[in-house]
Amino acid sequence: MDPHSTDLSKLWPDVSSYILNRDQNIRSLPVTAPLAAISAELPTKSAGPDAAFQLFKTSIAPHVNAACGPRYFGFITGGVTPAAHIGDVLATSFDQNVMTASESAGSAAADVEEAVVVMLRDLLHLPAEYEGIITAGGTSSNTLALAVARQWVGRKNGVDIGEDGLQALGGKAIRVFGTMAHQSISKAMSTLGLGRKVVQVPPLPGTVTQMDPEALDKALSLETNNGGTAGCIVVVQSGEVNTSNCDSLPQISAVCKRHNAWLHVDGAANLLARASPTHAQSLEGLELADSITGDCHKWFNVPYDSGLMLTRHPAVHSAAITATAAYLAATTTPAYAPINLSLDNSRRFRALPLWMALQAYGREGFAEIVDRTCDFAAQLGAWIRQSQQYELLQPPCLNTVLFRVVEVNGEEVDPEMAKRVLQHVNATRKVFFSGTVWQGKPAIRAAIANWRTNVEDDLQIVAQSLTEGYAAAFL
Amino acid sequence: MDPHSTDLSKLWPDVSSYILNRDQNIRSLPVTAPLAAISAELPTKSAGPDAAFQLFKTSIAPHVNAACGPRYFGFITGGVTPAAHIGDVLATSFDQNVMTASESAGSAAADVEEAVVVMLRDLLHLPAEYEGIITAGGTSSNTLALAVARQWVGRKNGVDIGEDGLQALGGKAIRVFGTMAHQSISKAMSTLGLGRKVVQVPPLPGTVTQMDPEALDKALSLETNNGGTAGCIVVVQSGEVNTSNCDSLPQISAVCKRHNAWLHVDGAANLLARASPTHAQSLEGLELADSITGDCHKWFNVPYDSGLMLTRHPAVHSAAITATAAYLAATTTPAYAPINLSLDNSRRFRALPLWMALQAYGREGFAEIVDRTCDFAAQLGAWIRQSQQYELLQPPCLNTVLFRVVEVNGEEVDPEMAKRVLQHVNATRKVFFSGTVWQGKPAIRAAIANWRTNVEDDLQIVAQSLTEGYAAAFL
Numbered sequence: 008m009d010p011h012s013t014d015l016s017k018l019w020p021d022v023s024s025y026i027l028n029r030d031q032n033i034r035s036l037p038v039t040a041p042l043a044a045i046s047a048e049l050p051t052k053s054a055g056p057d058a059a060f061q062l063f064k065t066s067i068a069p070h071v072n073a074a075c076g077p078r079y080f081g082f083i084t085g086g087v088t089p090a091a092h093i094g095d096v097l098a099t100s101f102d103q104n105v106m107t108a109s110e111s112a113g114s115a116a117a118d119v120e121e122a123v124v125v126m127l128r129d130l131l132h133l134p135a136e137y138e139g140i141i142t143a144g145g146t147s148s149n150t151l152a153l154a155v156a157r158q159w160v161g162r163k164n165g166v167d168i169g170e171d172g173l174q175a176l177g178g179k180a181i182r183v184f185g186t187m188a189h190q191s192i193s194k195a196m197s198t199l200g201l202g203r204k205v206v207q208v209p210p211l212p213g214t215v216t217q218m219d220p221e222a223l224d225k226a227l228s229l230e231t232n233n234g235g236t237a238g239c240i241v242v243v244q245s246g247e248v249n250t251s252n253c254d255s256l257p258q259i260s261a262v263c264k265r266h267n268a269w270l271h272v273d274g275a276a277n278l279l280a281r282a283s284p285t286h287a288q289s290l291e292g293l294e295l296a297d298s299i300t301g302d303c304h305k306w307f308n309v310p311y312d313s314g315l316m317l318t319r320h321p322a323v324h325s326a327a328i329t330a331t332a333a334y335l336a337a338t339t340t341p342a343y344a345p346i347n348l349s350l351d352n353s354r355r356f357r358a359l360p361l362w363m364a365l366q367a368y369g370r371e372g373f374a375e376i377v378d379r380t381c382d383f384a385a386q387l388g389a390w391i392r393q394s395q396q397y398e399l400l401q402p403p404c405l406n407t408v409l410f411r412v413v414e415v416n417g418e419e420v421d422p423e424m425a426k427r428v429l430q431h432v433n434a435t436r437k438v439f440f441s442g443t444v445w446q447g448k449p450a451i452r453a454a455i456a457n458w459r460t461n462v463e464d465d466l467q468i469v470a471q472s473l474t475e476g477y478a479a480a481f482l
Numbered sequence: 483m484d485p486h487s488t489d490l491s492k493l494w495p496d497v498s499s500y501i502l503n504r505d506q507n508i509r510s511l512p513v514t515a516p517l518a519a520i521s522a523e524l525p526t527k528s529a530g531p532d533a534a535f536q537l538f539k540t541s542i543a544p545h546v547n548a549a550c551g552p553r554y555f556g557f558i559t560g561g562v563t564p565a566a567h568i569g570d571v572l573a574t575s576f577d578q579n580v581m582t583a584s585e586s587a588g589s590a591a592a593d594v595e596e597a598v599v600v601m602l603r604d605l606l607h608l609p610a611e612y613e614g615i616i617t618a619g620g621t622s623s624n625t626l627a628l629a630v631a632r633q634w635v636g637r638k639n640g641v642d643i644g645e646d647g648l649q650a651l652g653g654k655a656i657r658v659f660g661t662m663a664h665q666s667i668s669k670a671m672s673t674l675g676l677g678r679k680v681v682q683v684p685p686l687p688g689t690v691t692q693m694d695p696e697a698l699d700k701a702l703s704l705e706t707n708n709g710g711t712a713g714c715i716v717v718v719q720s721g722e723v724n725t726s727n728c729d730s731l732p733q734i735s736a737v738c739k740r741h742n743a744w745l746h747v748d749g750a751a752n753l754l755a756r757a758s759p760t761h762a763q764s765l766e767g768l769e770l771a772d773s774i775t776g777d778c779h780k781w782f783n784v785p786y787d788s789g790l791m792l793t794r795h796p797a798v799h800s801a802a803i804t805a806t807a808a809y810l811a812a813t814t815t816p817a818y819a820p821i822n823l824s825l826d827n828s829r830r831f832r833a834l835p836l837w838m839a840l841q842a843y844g845r846e847g848f849a850e851i852v853d854r855t856c857d858f859a860a861q862l863g864a865w866i867r868q869s870q871q872y873e874l875l876q877p878p879c880l881n882t883v884l885f886r887v888v889e890v891n892g893e894e895v896d897p898e899m900a901k902r903v904l905q906h907v908n909a910t911r912k913v914f915f916s917g918t919v920w921q922g923k924p925a926i927r928a929a930i931a932n933w934r935t936n937v938e939d940d941l942q943i944v945a946q947s948l949t950e951g952y953a954a955a956f957l
Contacts, residue, residue, distance in 0.1 A: 013506075047596070051845045063572065071590060075576070098785075107557075180649055190805050190827075201675070310830070312826070328672075355618075364534075367528065367533065369527050369529065
């Protein structure tokens with residue numbers, strides 16, 4: 008391949024048309040794609056980028072979903088705003104490695120990231136004590152936050168866990184407490200060598216997902232008197248993944264303070280609610296957390312990968328992470344040096360799509376996304392409430408609707424039939440929902456996190472798909 | 483912000499011109515950029531993407547380096563081939579979350595990733611036993627590989643470390659051995675709760691970086707007889723970060739086998755040497771490793787973030803990672819499900835730029851990149867050898883040149899002056915080298931990993947910058 012290749016400029020117009028055309032038609036594209044075998048044969052010769060793009064169009068693109076469109080409600084999936092789209096394309100093109108302090112790299116990329124962290128902190132109405140870093144997503148953020156919490160527990164025991172490992176605790180355990188903690192918390196704990204088991208705190212009487220502060224108080228009292236415990240970390244989901252239900256952070260924080268436990272709030276998909284004056288109260292007390300995490304590739308509508316980790320313990324954060332190397336020596340200045348704050352060394356310029364979106368839309372633009380998607384969830388909930396085929400499992404909360412299939416007479420359907428209905432709904436390819444399990448029974452979850460989704464364009468199509476899928480399954 | 487916004491298509495032509503213009507001029511752009519304060523003020527109102535792009539052009543772009551150009555030799559920094567560039571722009575635009583098996587997501591994205599892993603395995607001439615996953619880079623890959631190794635050690639002790647944590651080893655330690663192991667190994671160990679300390683194996687007599695298999699044999703013998711040791715992991719750098727020196731993998735593998743130790747080869751920046759018939763022998767015996775890692779955003783010249791982790795222990799790999807959740811239940815099929823193989827859940831479609839580059843350039847194209855950059859390193863080495871201002875610290879190895887500043891009479895200069903010379907060289911903004919420390923003294927390292935770098939265009943400019951920087955420092 009020629010090092011003077013102008014393939015990029017030759018190919019760019021075709022690729023541009025292709026991207027813009029797809030973007031323009033995203034509302035009418037099938038939401039999910041039919042699969043096909045993908046060849047794993049490695050070519051010997053150089054066919055060139057043009058041939059590769061042609062092959063992409065015929066063999067890959069038809070089999071890739073339109074999850075970034077307005078009616079993919081599976082998992083929790085955001086789209087890409089125009090500003091974030093442009094920002095991410097620029098990130099590709101500028102191809103920065105945001106690793107060292109700006110001065111060491113001859114590039115302001117780390118300074119841009121630092122500014123973006125401050126802007127996000129402000130967007131979320133958090134005080135200036137918080138510092139943090141952009142990560143690859145919720146799991147990365149949780150792993151990092153719990154690594155900082157782990158370091159903090161070590162300090163209380165006179166141990167530098169980052170440096171000397173968990174074994175320096177001499178057999179004492181670090182306990183992590185939660186109620187319906189997300190799988191990514193278990194995954195993070197597993198990575199950190201803590202094992203996957205969250206100590207279960209019972210929910211508030213009458214609720215399924217919300218941590219009972221009194222039960223937490225009791226559980227932490229037991230641990231505090233247990234000589235085998237090095238320290239406690241309390242994980243609160245704000246909100247819980249099936250429901251978006253949030254806990255009472257002021258109460259839980261008070262319990263944590265009493266027992267000198269670390270409070271981690273996994274803002275996950277719902278952190279952005281804080282940007283909306285209408286919905287911010289769901290995450291009231293967020294500013295009491297020792298660490299806060301969330302995904303930006305969901306509700307913030309920037310491309311994958313993007314997450315946020317904030318903590319009010321900057322010294323513990325850098326102590327948990329910093330490891331030096333001769334050729335990186337110049338990077339340990341007091342300046343913002345991601346290598347000392349991130350579990351990864353090399354890092355994409357993922358602050359840039361966030362910067363572009365924050366500049367383009369401001370507080371008001373992000374609040375609009377929150378309000379519009381929450382409104383959609385409320386309206387979808389209203390439709391389900393009056394439907395004879397489905398019933399709500401709880402009132403819609405923020406941007407999440409949890410519901411299930413019922414018989415026309417309101418009775419439960421058997422689990423296999425419930426699954427079949429969901430398959431038929433998704434087979435319309437006009438909508439995509441995730442199945443889940445709620446209190447032991449199959450349920451359907453809609454997470455509305457795309458900036459395009461709106462009642463006027465999408466609600467009727469969604470309702471129709473739900474109706475058609477139900478009918479097809481019962482045929 | 484309007485959910486029907488056509489801002490993307492309105493703005494795209496300007497952004498396209500901007501990107502293509504920068505790409506066309508990348509050879510003449512200053513390699514590093516003057517820094518400036520970056521505002522962290524969050525706007526309240528939506529100014530729109532156009533205003534954000536204008537602000538980017540004036541306040542950010544002039545302060546971002548041209549590390550993706552041909553003469554940024556700092557750290558180890560690759561560029562972006564045209565095919566990878568297009569592939570990554572498509573990844574942004576299609577915005578896949580490559581998390582679950584393709585069938586669960588209604589998207590072949592996971593199948594594409596699986597195919598890319600196979601193609602990379604073939605490009606690196608590794609046998610079909612290896613399976614693996616695309617990661618966010620070298621550190622992520624090392625963290626994942628060592629998590630798999632940790633799980634394997636646990637199994638030997640009847641313990642499921644992923645599930646039950648390190649404390650289930652009952653105080654027994656996992657020892658990691660290395661010679662000049664990279665900082666990312668320490669970082670990975672720290673994340674995993676093992677602490678940062680690598681047990682140092684002395685180098686082969688007469689070398690600085692290469693592990694002495696006899697010394698390793700002795701060290702492992704001691705550990706095998708130590709009741710406090712749960713198991714051993716041996717980390718080999720192929721190559722070492724300052725020099726690209728590689729170890730004798732067949733000899734080291736034989737020692738590991740004898741002691742039932744896990745052999746991890748951190749291919750780091752040099753893995754791609756295996757794609758070149760001329761340079762593959764540097765990594766002879768790679769196929770003996772239990773796990774292999776490397777960066778793809780370096781020599782492979784795909785954009786950040788991209789890395790590879792391969793292992794010949796797929797069952798241990800998935801046991802180390804798999805954690806389930808109700809709404810993810812459908813994802814635990816036998817199909818390729820990244821969530822069960824990756825430390826992160828959500829994941830960018832970073833297989834796509836790799837797929838595009840593999841399709842576009844094939845084996846021969848990647849071999850050309852290796853050969854051209856290694857040739858450049860050899861020629862730069864030849865220039866340094868005849869220079870009176872610099873001397874080689876070892877013959878160039880693969881794409882790396884390690885050298886230092888000397889007096890005209892061949893004597894050492896004092897460390898401060900050595901640093902000042904490097905500052906002046908980099909201040910030409912025509913080239914960028916990392917300073918490093920070699921055997922206690924300041925040195926300069928050139929890592930040639932950009933597909934564009936070539937002798938004809940770049941060598942003279944580099945030589946001139948070295949000459950000018952030296953003169954300016956001694957003025």
